[in-house]
């Protein structure tokens with residue numbers, strides 16, 4: 333990000349902590365148990381939508397106590413600062429044949445709904461045994477296309493958030509908590 337020039341600049345953009353690491357951990361434990369209970373004995377493929385969901389995926393999969401496989405795909409929605417341009421591009425596809433799996437898409441945040449709308453349509457076309465979506469965050473007030481996740485850990489109002497995998501201009505993914513961006 334061009335305007336982050338030094339550590340003071342970097343810190344000044346972190347307005348306030350919105351969801352602490354402890355709150356995230358507790359919610360993930362609960363989601364992990366819910367998934368473990370309902371998918372016991374089924375072939376599961378957790379699909380992480382990169383890059384934003386990599387931290388959530390890493391923590392969620394370790395709270396799942398039944399056998400599961402992991403897959404990655406990369407979707408880029410182009411942002412002008414903190415505003416989505418509306419274009420979604422799949423830049424890396426899954427390697428697995430998903431017709432053999434109960435697929436759970438693991439997403440960082442649902443904003444306009446466009447990214448998941450495209451990914452769900454794409455993956456449904458490949459006939460998975462079932463398809464569900466778990467998202468860490470949801471901003472329902474910003475929807476442009478209708479979309480509802482099967483499991484939502486936190487619903488937040490319309491402000492831009494960073495941390496725990498979420499970026500602004502590729503920075504801040506490494507914050508251990510979710511913060512409001514001081515844009």
Ligand code: IMP
Nearest residue numbers: 384442443444445446447492493498499
């Ligand atoms: P959608 O297609 O508008 O639903 O947006 C999905 C993608 O936009 C997410 O996977 C994020 O990568 C990004 N995004 C949306 N809102 C935020 C935010 O508040 N902070 C960081 N990234 C966001």
Ligand code: MG
Nearest residue numbers: 383384498499
């Ligand atoms: Mg992003």
